[in-house]
Every structure is written in structure tokens, then in C-alpha cells.
Amino acid sequence: MKIDFAKYTDGLVPAIVQDAVTNKVLMLGFMNEEALTKTKELNKVTFFSRSKNRLWTKGEESGNFLLLKDIKVDCDNDTLLIKAEPVGPVCHTGADTCWDEKNVSNDFLSQLENIISDRKNNPTEKSYTASLFAKGINKLAQKVGEEAVELVIEAKDNNDELFKNEAADLLFHYLILLQAKGFKLEDIIAILKERHK
Structure with missing residues (x-):
């Protein structure tokens, strides 16, 4: 998996998080190379927080982790698709997703x-x-x-x-x-x- 972190001046690539079971898009974050490495090590999705200016493991305070299931890179090698299992609500508002959608299957x-x-x-x-x-x-x-x-x-x-x-x-x-x-x-x-x- 070759990811072009240098394509963006800040070295951050978009990381779209999708529920591994329902396929609902849960949130969007940004990863640098260190965040991606940490995600793989912990098996918990970790971003680079632009507001905190540091690595941030989703759920580190709330306990609502995103457990890593799979990582894919897009055709331009500059965007990640993270498939995860959410532990609790994903959004800081308490919603299932950052778009205030219920995380249920359309099946x-x-x-x-x-x-x-x-x-x-x-x-x-x-x-x-x-x-x-x-x-x-x-x-x-x-x-x-x-x-x-x-x-x-x-x-x-x-x-x-x-x-x-x-x-x-x-x-x-x-x-x-x-x-x-x-x-x-x-x-x-x-x-x-x-x-x-």
C-alpha cells in the first residue's frame, strides 16, 4: 500500500471511516504517516488532529473507539478508506455518524x-x-x-x-x-x- 503523503503540503491525507458491517460512512479524519502506523499498531483508528496538533486515537477520552478491520487506498494513492467497527456513537454529539445518520444496514x-x-x-x-x-x-x-x-x-x-x-x-x-x-x-x-x- 503506497500512500502519497507528500501530495498535500501538510502531509495529511483524508481518511474516510466506514462501518465494516453496515458500510455506512461514519466520519472523515486526516492521517499522516505516523497516524497510519499507530492505527495499525493499536488496531484502533488514530488520526492527526489539526485542532490539537497531535495524534489522536478516536475514543481515547470517550471510550468510543473505532476498531480497525481493513484499510484501502484509492486509485490516486492519496485518500484512505478505513473499515472499522465502532464501539458506541462515533460523533462527539452522540450521533452514530458525523452526519447524524443512524448506523444501520440498508439490508x-x-x-x-x-x-x-x-x-x-x-x-x-x-x-x-x-x-x-x-x-x-x-x-x-x-x-x-x-x-x-x-x-x-x-x-x-x-x-x-x-x-x-x-x-x-x-x-x-x-x-x-x-x-x-x-x-x-x-x-x-x-x-x-x-x-x-
């Missing part, structure tokens, strides 16, 4: 998992999802099994709409079971990625 399954989590943590009598959590893990596991059998039955027929609906039912109940066990889909995806290597 529908992630949004659905957030809804399921909300139903689990804030149950209401009207919520079907909350009622499943209330029945306990055995009933929930049984429900996933029932949905799997229904999907298998529809797979043997030629009604695509029924098959897709049963597949959606199984996926929905599977996501609920994962949360009941304390996991998210990303935990399962990580295993699949590891197997793929």
Missing part, C-alpha cells in the same frame, strides 16, 4: 432482525413475535421445525407462490430462533464465510 434482513429484537425486548400483547418469545425456546424450536416441514411439502408441488410464502415463514421463524439463542444472522454468515475459505 432488509438486518432491519427485520432489529424489529424482532425490539419485539423481544419490548413485548406487547398484540405482537405475534413477542408471543413466540414468551412461549419459550422449546415451542419456538418446534415452530421452526413445523415451518421447515411445510416448506418441504410445498417444494414437492408446483405452486411457486405457496413455496415462496413457506420459505419466507421459515426464514422469519429461523431469525426469531436465532435471537432467542442470543445470535444474529451475521454470526451464521461468519461460519459460512469461514467454511468457504
Whole structure:
């Protein structure tokens, strides 16, 4: 990775920080060669603060660190893309990002998992999802099994709409079971990625 720090008179290159999971842009900072080296050493994103005129590890006071996952350099070798895992809010205002955006995935399954989590943590009598959590893990596991059998039955027929609906039912109940066990889909995806290597 060759970075042209000399391209700018102050020796600082822009460093765009992106959430490694959601791909949301979290903030923009500046790095010199020393800040980049420190980032790699600590595995915590470190900038050169122009206002403090020194190296500054994001989160050194608040504890809201940016844990380094990956570094990429752009095609002109003068801008960094830092992929990180935020520990808490990124902005000094308390917002998830410096643009006051929520750091959530645009992925529908992630949004659905957030809804399921909300139903689990804030149950209401009207919520079907909350009622499943209330029945306990055995009933929930049984429900996933029932949905799997229904999907298998529809797979043997030629009604695509029924098959897709049963597949959606199984996926929905599977996501609920994962949360009941304390996991998210990303935990399962990580295993699949590891197997793929």
C-alpha cells in the first residue's frame, strides 16, 4: 500500500471511516504517516488532529473507539478508506455518524432482525413475535421445525407462490430462533464465510 503523503503540503491525507458491517460512512479524519502506523499498531483508528496538533486515537477520552478491520487506498494513492467497527456513537454529539445518520444496514434482513429484537425486548400483547418469545425456546424450536416441514411439502408441488410464502415463514421463524439463542444472522454468515475459505 503506497500512500502519497507528500501530495498535500501538510502531509495529511483524508481518511474516510466506514462501518465494516453496515458500510455506512461514519466520519472523515486526516492521517499522516505516523497516524497510519499507530492505527495499525493499536488496531484502533488514530488520526492527526489539526485542532490539537497531535495524534489522536478516536475514543481515547470517550471510550468510543473505532476498531480497525481493513484499510484501502484509492486509485490516486492519496485518500484512505478505513473499515472499522465502532464501539458506541462515533460523533462527539452522540450521533452514530458525523452526519447524524443512524448506523444501520440498508439490508432488509438486518432491519427485520432489529424489529424482532425490539419485539423481544419490548413485548406487547398484540405482537405475534413477542408471543413466540414468551412461549419459550422449546415451542419456538418446534415452530421452526413445523415451518421447515411445510416448506418441504410445498417444494414437492408446483405452486411457486405457496413455496415462496413457506420459505419466507421459515426464514422469519429461523431469525426469531436465532435471537432467542442470543445470535444474529451475521454470526451464521461468519461460519459460512469461514467454511468457504
